[in-house]
Amino acid sequence: MKRKSKFFLFFFLFFYLYSQEEMPVEKKLNISGEIKGEYWFWTKKEPEFKLSDHFEGKSRFLINYENIYLRAGIFLYQPSLPKKSLKEYYYNFEYSHPKIEFLLGNFYQVFGRSLTFRSYLNEDFRYDKVLFGGRAISHILKSDITLFAGKMKNIIFQENRYQYENDTTDQLRGGEIIIYPFSFLEIGGRYVRLNKEKDITPRAFTEIFGPSISFTSNFFDFYYEFAEKLSTREVIGGRKKGYGHYLVTSFTFTGFGLSLEGMKYDSIDFGGEGYRYNDVPTPSKEGISINRGRDEKGFGISLNFTPFDFLNYEGSYGYLQTNKKD
């Protein structure tokens, strides 16, 4: 490229990136936090009298000044049996500018509609899939680009105790790009790779990737995502395939909203024995898929209708079945 062209390209890029107006944010120091605690004790008379108790405490704090965020927290669980106790620390540092974001420490991340990746916290189900690592996000050139690398702790309350569900040495790396060529159109692509410390198979990694497209208007919305998984055949080597399709549309008018979703998954489970790093959408009311994304297809309909101000109708129907006997 000629020197003059480079010069013009540089100026074009500079003005494109910095011409988007941002609201001036008032300089403020925000400190917020949450402290929660619960204590239970109960007795059991049969076969012998037994007194049990447990204490669960959680605190999280945030200090925010302009674009800088510092977070710290602790989760503490102490039942009667000391062997089952758990103590987890959470902390991170984040720089969040309208154009670029950096984070180091603990964080949660979701890609697309989570066919490829989902790290999240569900306090009601006592389920925490928290990552520890680094993340960078850019919001430039009508696009959002996210890159992350980290290890996950999948903490779950099961059999009357908190435990790690996954192999916490698993290394996860991924990226997502979403482009907005027009305000009504969104095109995305994502890739996540999982490397296992214990897997000695040649090309010992699992990867999952796929595109998505989304269309938005006042009356009609559409979203489609596809994902393909390539994993290793343990010991013998070679690649094993899986795929997933997810589609959701909605029709909306004042007083009327209809959502339709459809899905088809085959061996799209991304993780390890008994745990997943993705979380495929499902139409079942509880939000939990039958076969955890290994092998299922189905659809869902939900309707919200207010013909008169005194009458509102809400209804939903979900159907899900496995593709083959498994």
Place this chain on the structure above:
Amino acid sequence: MKLRNLIFILILFFLIYPQEKTDTLKSYKKAPSFSLYNINKEKIYLDSLLGKGPIFISFWALWCKLCIQELDAFKKIYDQYETLGLKVLAISEDGPRAINNVKSFVKGKKWKYEILLDPDGKVRELFGVGSTMPTSFILDKKGNIRLVSRGYKKGDEKKFIRVIEEIINEEKK
């Protein structure tokens, strides 16, 4: 139970108890600035809405029945005070998977509020909402937090109206 747990509970009690006496903040803490996308993918800045009248901010989610009851009940208040500058920001805390459902639900409910999406809970964290839903705030035209309401029960509308009228009357003076 260990002694430190007992101390932790006592600290918790003393931290929480004084807040329950009154939910109207006398020192008028400033609301944090934020921007979020609405359901039509337009970016909305809180700072650009200030100065026009009271702002009611409610953190809600599709799974939270009390949140929906609160926003349903607020319809009448909104119709009554909209012309006097009242703005409502209903911030959905549903995850990215529920975006389509949020839009169809809101349209079906005939809510005329500005529906904002906070899928990673960042704004909820800035406001210190924690896991209590619904949590609502009323801001005056300078962005001061004039009321914090945690949870919802029938009749809460009265306290909302009282604070909204207070703010509107201050503006008239």
